[in-house]
Amino acid sequence: MVDAARRAGTAQRRSVFEVFARHLPSGRRYGVVAGTGRLIEELTDFRFGDAELSWLSDNDVVDADTLDWLAGYRFQGDIWGYQEGELYFPGSPILVVEGTFAESVVLETLALSTLNYDSAVASAAARMVSAAGGRPLAEMGSRRATERGAVAAARAAYIAGFDATSNLEAGRTWGIPTMGTAAHSFTLLHDSEEDAFRAQVAALGPGTTLLVDTYDVAAAVDLAVRVAGTSLGAVRIDSGDLPGQASAVRRQLDGLGATATKITVTSDLDEYAIAALRAAPVDSYGVGTSVVTGSGSPTAGMVYKLVAREDSHGEWVSVAKKSTAKLSVGGRKSPLRALDGGVASAEVLHVEQDPDAPTASARSGRPLLVPLVTAGVPDPQYLGVAGTALAREHRAAAVAELPTDAFRLARGEPVIPTVYE
Amino acid sequence: MVDAARRAGTAQRRSVFEVFARHLPSGRRYGVVAGTGRLIEELTDFRFGDAELSWLSDNDVVDADTLDWLAGYRFQGDIWGYQEGELYFPGSPILVVEGTFAESVVLETLALSTLNYDSAVASAAARMVSAAGGRPLAEMGSRRATERGAVAAARAAYIAGFDATSNLEAGRTWGIPTMGTAAHSFTLLHDSEEDAFRAQVAALGPGTTLLVDTYDVAAAVDLAVRVAGTSLGAVRIDSGDLPGQASAVRRQLDGLGATATKITVTSDLDEYAIAALRAAPVDSYGVGTSVVTGSGSPTAGMVYKLVAREDSHGEWVSVAKKSTAKLSVGGRKSPLRALDGGVASAEVLHVEQDPDAPTASARSGRPLLVPLVTAGVPDPQYLGVAGTALAREHRAAAVAELPTDAFRLARGEPVIPTVYE
Structure with missing residues (x-):
């Protein structure tokens, strides 16, 4: 795509991509955003090295001009997103990437790999945390995750309210309390x-x-x-x-x-088994397989979609796929968590034509987008150990706004509706 | 565990650990072993570096003696296993690690992380391959896997019979044909x-x-x-x-x-959707989410269990957990795929007391263990691009031995029984 767009002269068009989930995993009431801190940290190292470039060249994947472009690749655009630990609902634009088409489109797999897995784990973990009713939970599932995925899973579970992990590398890298057995x-x-x-x-x-x-x-x-x-x-x-x-x-x-x-x-616990132990004299839980595999939903199913771009005159145009089942809503969104007496009542997505226009919802509530990366540079408050701790605090505050129906384990609809304005 | 065993003088006892699954994922007829080549490749780089050792020291995780031992850690034992691409059934000892307790027990998470994920993907992929009835399949699920897990998934799907991947890094690292869209x-x-x-x-x-x-x-x-x-x-x-x-x-x-x-x-295909397209004029399939998440079974659920060890006199003792639900069979196993007219009829596990005794099954068939690592050195034929291609060939040969009931998509029992002798 980059190669063809470069030849066609369209690769430099400013573009806005949004990451969102079309629906929550079956029966869930809310989702928890995780992976954002990992993503923006990995973004700064996202380069094409000599080994990769040689292979692309040897296999004629792209032409010589595009190889040069890849060799110098540094993302220099802007990224906004839901603060890590924030909750999300169908359509919530949890990440908004603005840059040239070429520099933005190559981030798709990195963005989705981090956000889809970490959010799947965090969303499952949050249900276990509420099912545990205040008793501590330890994440012990490294053996049922991939080598590096295990470290990400420990971090996502911690953000969602788990208290510790058996993964020592997660302790070293992200400052998560560790325990052993x-x-x-x-x-x-x-x-x-x-x-x-x-x-x-x-x-x-x-x-x-x-x-x-x-x-x-x-x-x-x-x-x-x-x-x-x-x-x-x-x-x-x-x-x-x-x-x-x-x-x-x-x-x-x-x-x-x-x-x-x-x-x-321990022993194959999931949110239902944890809930079933509420009346038993148990002091803490160790959870493995179910948390690192998203308890039946191993991916959050998020997509990375172009929603706006410049035309040949430099004017912004909203774009969206039009055919059949997988409808998307074009245009950049300004999301707001509408609150009614401090309780979340709707996910309001104000659709703008112009990305420079201010948020214009008539409803009161909490704006959800924060700047994560500006001109290619991540905001340091969201990185590393401090960023992970901040995400955990943010999740606790966001969960506290949910209506109590959010914590029912039975399958149901998202606990608040998504409204496009 | 290493720390405590070192102080107790038991860390140096020769030990045999086996990796096996207690059961196949719900309703599957057979499983496909994958991840072995990645595991033995990663084993040679499995070290504790300065950053890890400092953190372990600063956090008092282990004592100074154990830190020294970790600093010099190199696995020097032997590993046998099912050749990558081989099929497995409940109890199949797909990996057998022999070394001191200490050097072997620290491999648990590495071994299970690689084998559980890759085998889950390969086992799901194999069903899609048979459902496709000879039409080519491309793996396109990187966005729904973790950053490095995506590369492993592409490799596992290829071993199971997929024809290509959209993951260029899998092409570069493992020689898998790549395609784009x-x-x-x-x-x-x-x-x-x-x-x-x-x-x-x-x-x-x-x-x-x-x-x-x-x-x-x-x-x-x-x-x-x-x-x-x-x-x-x-x-x-x-x-x-x-x-x-x-x-x-x-x-x-x-x-x-x-x-x-x-x-x-493309479009959220799994083995059932592929089968439903058999009569349609489709030339090839692109499969994403379902293959990289194991189509409902995102982990193979394998465990790493001590089955034999030396006692204080240097004699081998078979060991197994005795309590309630999660029974294991102690003792080293010699596995054989029993064949009847070239068709697989049973997974025969001959349980030996003495790990040096030869295979002693009365049945005829194909012995399943091959030496993978000898005195810490991997057999190079199983590594890299050549090892991946070999695993794909081996899978094809092993699948050709299965009775036709193996390819029914409906839920059922393993297509051959596991017999302990």
Whole structure:
């Protein structure tokens, strides 16, 4: 596309692309924007190096002029977007990229890869957080995500309200609190469960979490308190009927005097299993597969669409695909979260012809676009450890505006309508 | 775990870990192993660098001795596994890692991240390949995968029988044939559809594929043949009622004399939609979201389990978790694909106590484990471009052994049973 547009003289036309989801994943009430901080950080390193250029040349993918252009590629346009951690609804323009057609169109895959995955994880994680009703959640799903995707998943879950991750690289890169756990292999490595528990307590102190379901849970709980004492930090249960197990283990721990020892449960938890454990004496949850795979919706399904561009006279023109099923609304949008007594009531998208015109909605509410990248330079407040913490705070504030129906786990419509004005 | 085992003197015990799936994704008849080549390639670079070690030290994750051990970490053990492209069934030990406990246990996340994702994609892709009945398939899902996961997905789909990818990095890294497509934004960039088609044909010649559903399909097909001539390579349809659209476009192209112009369809295809297009005049498919997200099963759900280890006398002991729901079978397995007249009839797992004992199944068939890594060094035949091509060939040969019931899309049991001997 870049090659052909360059030859046709259209590659330099100023263009506006929007990222949005046509609908929320089936039955969800709201979505959580994540990946924005990663995207604008990766944008600054988004280059075509010698190895890539040689391959493009050897395989005649683009012509020599376009190769030169790619060699010098630096995005120099502007990007606005929903602040990371913001909520989104069908049509919400969570990212708005303005630049030349050529410099903007090559960002499509980078933008969608980061935003689609991270938002899918964050949107699922947010449901688990509300289902947990204030009990802490740890993300433990690295094994069910790709090597680098696992780090992104830990970050997205944290933004959505998880408290910690077992992914140490996510701790190092994004400042997310980390935690660990012993696997069954650690118990099985030793000649007895007692040897394993003693080894773990010797290394990590009695405040550690002992895994009690390798052989017999009741025997292991007895042993755990015998080895670590009543100051044992926690026990972990990873199989079986979790509500029943948790109640039995709580009674047993209390009977042994370990009244402060906590119970953490893992084992294929998702938002429904977490909700089902609300009445059980569980202190914290470890969630793996379901959070890193978006709990049934592994991508947010966002698209990157041209909505406006210059014509041959330099005038802005709104554009949109016209055929059949996949209708889009052309023109740049100015989005607003309409609020009624502090409670979100609509996602209002004011459609403008002119990208320089001010927001013109008659409704009161919270404008949703913030400048993320100006003339190619990211706003540093959204980057790194500080940006991740800021996104988590922003998510908490945005969730607090939702009507209570947003937290129903049952399938339903988006909790507020999207209105085009 | 490493820290505690080192202090307890058990970290150096020789150990055998197996990677296997307890069950196939819901309703699937077989799975396809992928990710092995990527894993053993990444293994050689799997190190703990200064940045990681400083962070581990600053955060007191491990003690100073373990930090030193991590600084010098090189996997020096042996790995066997199913050859990449091989099929798998519940319990199939697709990877067998033997080394010290410490050097082997730290590979868990790397091994599972690569194998779980790539096998999920390959297993879904294989169903699309059989549903396509010989028509070519292109992987176009990068936007719905993570940045690096997208490259892995392209590779896994190719191993499973896809013919090409739109991910150029997968072409560069793994030698996978690449193809491209024009997006709706390319048409919308131009003042008219005709300008867009002329620009594309000028850059890529009449053999290119023109996207015909931006405005009106019938008008676009007329225009496409007028601009490119009857030697137009193909038209792409990305929306609407695909079987009906394809038939109408075929009649129109034939009527215009463009009898050799092909029709390619995209638009949220999965194996069921591909099968539904069997009777339609479609020449090739482009598949995005569903293949890179495993078509409903975004992880293969494989686990990494200790199955045997030395005891304090240096004797091998089979080990397995004993409690409730998640039973594992201890002991190293020697797997065999039992064949009856060349047709697969069972996955036979001979359970050995002694890892040095030879395979001892009474059944005839094909042994499934090959040496992948010996004393830390990967077998080069499984690496890079050549390894990827080899995996694709191996998949084709293994699929050819399956009974025909394997290719039913309806949910069902694994097509052959897993038998422990």
